[in-house]
Amino acid sequence: MPRETTVAATPASDIHEYHDGSHNALKSPNGETAENAITELKREEIVFVLQTSDEANAEYLIYSLSERSPTDDGDGKPFTLNVVRAQKQQLPENLSEFLLDRDNLPPSHLRPPHEMHIVVSTRSGLRLAPDFYKSVLRPLLEALGLEERGESQDGNGNGQGYRVTVTKDSNTVRDFAGELGRDGTAGQRTVILLSGDGGVVDLLNGLDKADPQSNGSRSGESPTPPTIALLPLGTGNALFHSLHKPLYTGADPVPTPLVLGLRTLLKGTPAPLPTFRASFSPGAKLVSAPTDTPSIKDHANEEPPVDHLLGAIVASYGFHASLVWESDTPAYRVHGDKRFGMAAAELLKVSHAYDATVAVRRRGGELVTNLYHQDSDGNKREGQRFNYVLTTLVSNLEKTFTISPASRPLDDQLRLVHFGDVGGDKTMEIMMAAYRDGEHVGMAEVGYEEVEEVMATIAEEDPRWRKVCVDGSIVEVEKGGWMRVRREERERLRVLVDAAVAR
C-alpha cells in the first residue's frame, strides 16, 4: 500500500504544487488555482495519477513533467515536475488511463522481492542525468513510497527503497554490473538506467564478464537476467527510441521521450532484450574515446584486448563506426546530438572508401563472401571498397534517424544495411534519406536485408580506418583482422517496455 502522499514533504524544491496543503484553498505559489491548473494540464506531459485516499473521499495527485526545449536559450531549469491535487469530481475522465493501480503500489517490478537500483550516468548526453534524478525521479519514487537507501541501511534487499550508483568514471557501470553478475540474485534486480545506449552496453558486457562460462549457447541452466528500465538521457538513445517507436505516432502532441520513459517505468512489462555477439580476431583492442579533435593517432597500443562484445543495437564498420569514434571528443560532445552532423561533415570531406571483404550468412545458408553492391544504374558490383556496413537489431539510431525501417521492437532479427564506394555526396544523400523514416533502403545503391551472421575482414593499413563500432564502443582490429556478428541465443537482460510493444 502506498503511504499517504504529502507532496509538500518531497525534498525537491523544484516541484510546482498546485494546492496549499489544506486541500481547500487550492492556490499555487503564483496564485494559480487548482481548477485552472487542472484545465491547463497538458495530457502529453502527464506521468501518472495517484489516488491518495479511499474511494469514498477520493483525492488524486496528477504528476506531470514539463521540459525546457533544447532550443530555448533561457536559463530556466531543464525539468519541472508539477503536481496538481484534484477532488474526484475534478478529475478529467480521459486521465483514467494514467491512474496507478492503488492495490499494486509500488508496481511489482519495483518492490520486494525485486531490488531496485538506479544508475546515474554523469557524462551521458548533455549531462542532465544527475539533475533529472534529483528533481524528477527521486520525488516521483518518493510519492510511491520508495526512498533512496544509504549504505548503512538495510542492505539485504528488504524494505521498499533503492540504491543509487552515480558514475565516477567510464568503468563505473561495468563494475556495478560485475557485482550484480557475481552475487547470484541478478534476476531479482530492476536497474533504472539514466544514461544513453552506453549504459546498456556497459551493463551487458559487465554482466557477461562476470560470467566466465558465457558462450552464448542456450544449453545448460541460464539464470534469470536482471530487468532494465531506460530513461533516455544520452545522445542517440537508439534502444529507447526503437523500443518506443510505436508510441511516437498516434498521439498528438506526442509525449517527450522522458515522459514516455517514466510511464514505461511505472506501467511497463519486462520482456527479453534481443542481443547479439560481436567476436573479434586476435589482437583486437577496445579503444577509449579520443580526448582531442579527430585524430589519426594510434591510441590502440595502450588499450585492453577484447575477443568479443555483446550488443543490443548496432555493429558497424565504415562511415558509421568512424563517425561514432571521431565525434566522441569533449569538443563535439557539448553539442549534444548535433555532434554527429558536425563530425559527419568533416568525414565526408575525406570520403574514405573502406577496404574490406564482407561475408554474410542468410537464413538456412552458409557464410558466403562476397557482398555485392549496386550502383545507381542498378548494375551489380562485387564489393571490396565499402562506405557503409552496418548490422542492427533496432530500427532507429536516433529518434528521427531510421536506419532499419523494417525492424520492430523486440523482433530479434539482425538486418544488414550496406553500400559501396559511392563518394561523400551520395553518402550524405543516403544518410539524409534515413532521416525521412528510412527512405534510404529504397535507393539503388543501398543493400538492405535480413541476415543471420555478418563477417567483415578489414585490409586497411591505417588504424584510423580499422575501427569497428558495437553499440557506441569502439574496437580496433589489426590489419587483416575481422569482426563477426551473430544473434546471441541466451537471454542476457530483460527490458521494461510499454504493454503495446510487449510480445
Ligand SMILES: Nc1ncnc2c1ncn2[C@@H]1O[C@H](COP(=O)(O)OP(=O)(O)OP(=O)(O)O)[C@@H](O)[C@H]1O
Ligand atoms: N563520470 C564519468 N567519467 C568518465 N566517463 C563517464 C562518466 N560517466 C559516464 N561515463 C561514460 O560516458 C559514456 C556515456 O555514454 P552514454 O551512451 O550513456 O551517453 P551518450 O554517448 O551521450 O549517449 P548515446 O550512446 O545514447 O548516444 C559511457 O561510456 C560512460 O561509461
